[in-house]
Amino acid sequence: MGGWAYKWLMGVLALTLVSMVWAEGRDGVLPLPNWEQEEVQIFPLGGGLLPKDGEEPRVGEGNDAGLFIPNRGVGEKGIGVVVEEGVERPLVEVGVDFLQRLDVRAEGEYVLDPAGLVGPGSVEELNRLLATQAEEGQVRPHLILLPEHHRLPQGVDLGKLGRMSEMGGVSCMVVYAMGEPWRVRLFMSRRVSEKVSRDYLSKLAQRCIQDAMKSEHAAEQLKRFVIQLCVRLTWMEREHGWTEREPGLEEDGVGEEMGAEVLEVTAEGGELEVDSVWERRWREVRQWLWVVFALLAVVYGIWRGVRWLLNRVRQREQGVVWMLPEVEVPPRLGGKYCGGGGGSVKY
Amino acid sequence: MMRCPRCQARLQAALELCGNCDFCLDEVDVLLGNDPVRLGRLTDRAHCLRLMDSRRLEEGLEVFARKFPQIFVGVYFGQLPSGVSMSELTFWLLNRVYLDGDERGRRNEFAVVLVVDPVGKTVGLNVGYALEKVLVQRFLEAVLLELRTPLWHAEYVEAVEMVLSKLERRLKKGAQRVVLGQEFSPPEVEEQILDAVKLDRLREGVGVEESEILDKKEEW
Numbered sequence: 416m417g418g419w420a421y422k423w424l425m426g427v428l429a430l431t432l433v434s435m436v437w438a439e440g441r442d443g444v445l446p447l448p449n450w451e452q453e454e455v456q457i458f459p460l461g462g463g464l465l466p467k468d469g470e471e472p473r474v475g476e477g478n479d480a481g482l483f484i485p486n487r488g489v490g491e492k493g494i495g496v497v498v499e500e501g502v503e504r505p506l507v508e509v510g511v512d513f514l515q516r517l518d519v520r521a522e523g524e525y526v527l528d529p530a531g532l533v534g535p536g537s538v539e540e541l542n543r544l545l546a547t548q549a550e551e552g553q554v555r556p557h558l559i560l561l562p563e564h565h566r567l568p569q570g571v572d573l574g575k576l577g578r579m580s581e582m583g584g585v586s587c588m589v590v591y592a593m594g595e596p597w598r599v600r601l602f603m604s605r606r607v608s609e610k611v612s613r614d615y616l617s618k619l620a621q622r623c624i625q626d627a628m629k630s631e632h633a634a635e636q637l638k639r640f641v642i643q644l645c646v647r648l649t650w651m652e653r654e655h656g657w658t659e660r661e662p663g664l665e666e667d668g669v670g671e672e673m674g675a676e677v678l679e680v681t682a683e684g685g686e687l688e689v690d691s692v693w694e695r696r697w698r699e700v701r702q703w704l705w706v707v708f709a710l711l712a713v714v715y716g717i718w719r720g721v722r723w724l725l726n727r728v729r730q731r732e733q734g735v736v737w738m739l740p741e742v743e744v745p746p747r748l749g750g751k752y753c754g755g756g757g758g759s760v761k762y
Numbered sequence: 763m764m765r766c767p768r769c770q771a772r773l774q775a776a777l778e779l780c781g782n783c784d785f786c787l788d789e790v791d792v793l794l795g796n797d798p799v800r801l802g803r804l805t806d807r808a809h810c811l812r813l814m815d816s817r818r819l820e821e822g823l824e825v826f827a828r829k830f831p832q833i834f835v836g837v838y839f840g841q842l843p844s845g846v847s848m849s850e851l852t853f854w855l856l857n858r859v860y861l862d863g864d865e866r867g868r869r870n871e872f873a874v875v876l877v878v879d880p881v882g883k884t885v886g887l888n889v890g891y892a893l894e895k896v897l898v899q900r901f902l903e904a905v906l907l908e909l910r911t912p913l914w915h916a917e918y919v920e921a922v923e924m925v926l927s928k929l930e931r932r933l934k935k936g937a938q939r940v941v942l943g944q945e946f947s948p949p950e951v952e953e954q955i956l957d958a959v960k961l962d963r964l965r966e967g968v969g970v971e972e973s974e975i976l977d978k979k980e981e982w
Contacts, residue, residue, distance in 0.1 A: 736831050737937035739872070744891035745776035747764070749787035752870035753856035755773055755780075756764030757888025758903050759848030762910035 424715055431708045435701065506566040514571070517559065525549065528560045532593045533634060541641050548645040553657040554607060556587045556644060560637075563594040589644065594633035596624050596640055610655050619647045629695065764899055767849035790854040793845050798860035801875075803827070807840035810880045815919045826926050830933060833893070834861055834868040835876070837922055842879045848886035852877055856890055876925055878913065885909050887925070896936035897929070905929075 509530075516529030525545035526538050533541070541558065549555040561567070567590065588602040601620050603611070627640035747754025764773045768789075771782035779786050803823040804816060811819070823835055836859065842848060852875050859875070861868055871892035878885045887906055889897045905928050912921040 733828075734942045735829075736940050736942060737829055737934055738940050739830075739832055739892065739896065739933065739937045742892050742895055744871075744894060746891075747773055747775065747777055748766070748780060748785065748853075749778055750853065750857045752873070752890050753853055753888060754764060754891060755767050755849075755853055756894060756899055756902070757767070757849060757852050757886060758765070758899070758906050759852070759884055759886035760906040760910060762883050762885060762913045 424711070424718070428708070428711050428715065431704060431711060435704045435708060506564055508568045509561060509565050514568070525556065526558045526560070530560065530562045532560050532562060533637065537634060537638070541638065544641050544645055548648060552649055553652050554587050554603075554648045556589060556641075556648060558589045558591060558641065561590060561592045563592055563633075565592060587648065589640075591637065591640065593637065596627040596636050599624060599640070610657075611651060615651070619644075619651060622647060764894065767847065767853040770849075787854065787857055790846060790850050791858075794843065794851075794854055794858075796858065799855070799858050801836045801838065801855065801859040801861070803834075803836060805836070805838045805840065807838070808878075808880045810839050810916070810918060818919055819922055822923055822926055826930065829930065830937070832868060832872045833933070834870075834873040835926070835929070836873065838875070838877045839880060839918070840877070841881050842877075842884060848877060848879065848884045849888070852886040852888035856888055874929065876922065878918065878921075880916075880918075883913070885913055885921075893933075896933055901932060 513529050517527050523546060524542060526542045528538055545556050545558060586604045587607065590600045590602070592598045599620065601616065603616060607616075623640050623643040626643040627636040630636050630639055744754070765771060766773055766780040766782060766785055768785040769780060769783040771780060774781065804819050806816060819837065823837070826835055827833070836855075838855070842851060846854075855875050855877070856870060856873055859870060859873065861870070861873070869890075869892070871890040873890045874887070874893065874897070875889075876885070876887050885906060887902050887909075889902070905925060908924065908928075909921050912918075912924065
């Protein structure tokens, strides 16, 4: 390789190193707004889906989704709003037809999507995930999908929602607004709330939301949420010693009239670590930069090693000569030094 | 087995004349003379090499000469004289070339001559007696065949470098690898130096006591 190849290689190595240092340095300077303490405490979110006890949520109770983005969007009435690109949009309640379609639920159907937000293939996949969890575990998760910027009506009866009370067993109902995983609500039946602490459930919801937020696509977010939920429900069961179905469990349901208390769990109370798109991409790029740098370093090392070896061989060969033996050949054709032979050719 | 430069018949050893056509060196001497001719490593009478090409070839020939101190390789670019074939010319050159200057220590028996006629588009290659066993006739013919393509494209430098490379590879098979001599370290003791160089002391004052010197003075 000539001098130009050496310079090119050194230039690429230096550029890679600078990029990596810059990438590392960027961790301390995020392009995100600085969170104020109040915002972190009331963060997140979730809210607007179902007010507590039929009352309208007030600011500071952690039920306002508008507080997700700091210094923005608390509606005038304190009702949950969704802020998108600086425009405040109040949440819309789903209509009666939506609730009616929720009641049309087939046996073994765990995903309720009256608005047709996901395709049939995705519904089947999600249903399979939840059905597997229901069969193998104790807690039977159900999923209700709401369109984005929508909420359930005030005062809706959870027990009658999707005919949940008819299902029985230990149940968990997830109300999920498409594309807005931070607004998710988990409703657990009494059996769960008696055995599992609120903090644990809150953290469970939090982790599911965090996993969902790693993606930017609504469908992918939903899928990630459901998978994470199934996994964490299994862990929850194991940690709390639920190995077999307890007798009499079939009578338990969500919101049943025997006084079951519905535990409403949100992911409030903790800091939701949501990575921005920028951070995610830089994390991926940083890994590849390390790989590229390592490869370049290896190539450079090999190249230097080969050059050194070649130099050594060349130096050794400079002190070496090749000697031919003296041969006596009787002269031919009158030539003292050459007796013909050789050849010629036209080209 | 070598061939006659004129009729290409196989030559028997120690024949004054070709058994087929009665060819000998004298016939070429009649046309070209029998005086010694000077031949450098690279001669470009045809002016077909650029300065850069000439330097590159000279460098290559220099390296070759350093590796094979016995062998002289002469490359000649020039027009073929009339009445003489390329084989006859190379045969005559090897017997009549006079090596002087840096090549004085080498012998014609260890010489290799490559002659290229860019006008007549002919190339010839021949070797001295001492190299016949290593650079056999078939090898020389194979090298000539490979030369045709680069010479046809006027790639003279590449052609000569190819010949040198093939010669080097072939010669190494028949040669012995020798490492150049180490530096001589003189002995440290004076007596050893004198013994080594076979010299006696000029004066007896060296190593003789003063009283002895005074005694000798009185005697004189």
